[in-house]
Amino acid sequence: MVWISNKRLAQGIDEAGHLTVMPELMVEVLSPGAFNEQRDREVKLKLYSLQGGQEYWVVS
Secondary structure, eight states, X not given: OEEOOHHXXXXXXXXXXOBOSOOSXXXXXXXXXXXXXXXXXXXXXXXXXXXXXXXXXXXX
């Protein structure tokens, strides 16, 4: 699940209607398995952070 403000959304939609900016909030539901859980908690957190994500919530 993601959330993006109207202001950011207005600046982040291309002509085809695709989202081109990182949402402010991402909620990740953990995938089953130790490898997947580690990826969700570490790799995705780093990726979202590097791309400008402000909040990353993990749901178990």
